[in-house]
Amino acid sequence: MLSVLPSLLVLGLAALAALQLALRRRSPPENVAERLAAARALALAVGIQGVHFAEETVTGFHERLGTLVGLPGIPLATFVGFNLMWLGIWVASVPGLRSAGSPAFFAAWFLAIAGTLNGIAHPLLAVAEGGSFPGLVTSPFIGVAAAWLWRRLLEATRPGGPNPS
Numbered sequence: 001m002l003s004v005l006p007s008l009l010v011l012g013l014a015a016l017a018a019l020q021l022a023l024r025r026r027s028p029p030e031n032v033a034e035r036l037a038a039a040r041a042l043a044l045a046v047g048i049q050g051v052h053f054a055e056e057t058v059t060g061f062h063e064r065l066g067t068l069v070g071l072p073g074i075p076l077a078t079f080v081g082f083n084l085m086w087l088g089i090w091v092a093s094v095p096g097l098r099s100a101g102s103p104a105f106f107a108a109w110f111l112a113i114a115g116t117l118n119g120i121a122h123p124l125l126a127v128a129e130g131g132s133f134p135g136l137v138t139s140p141f142i143g144v145a146a147a148w149l150w151r152r153l154l155e156a157t158r159p160g161g162p163n164p165s
Contacts, residue, residue, distance in 0.1 A: 119143015
């Protein structure tokens with residue numbers, strides 16, 4: 001189980017940031033067009049994340065990540081189950097963005113943050129490995145899609161959740 005610690009740490013921090021954004025930024029009722037644009041950006045990012053996940057699976061990301069920090073690989077079933085769960089959550093969140101559902105915004109912010117990190121981390125991991133690293137080919141695409149989603153989420157929301165600071 002130690003093999004999942006690096007991923008849990010990074011994704012846990014991303015989830016905390018996403019939760020803060022979902023709690024502190026609301027989508028006013030009049031932002032219908034902006035929510036629709038965010039929902040389209042989320043749908044695109046989910047599709048690209050699905051392709052990225054497929055590349056990671058085929059190229060052995062789940063086995064190689066742990067070895068960078070001296071841990072065993074992530075069990076394939078754990079890696080696949082986790083990714084499929086999130087892909088399902090993100091797909092289910094597309095209509096939720098349209099109706100300004102807070103859980104959908106949490107999920108969308110999480111993909112925006114995690115996807116941006118993917119776009120940065122995979123090239124850095126390839127450099128650290130001296131060549132290539134599983135997931136490298138599609139990482140720029142999810143990075144760009146996530147950044148676009150992030151921008152659309154900012155346009156669809158305004159500060160004003162509980163305890164604004």
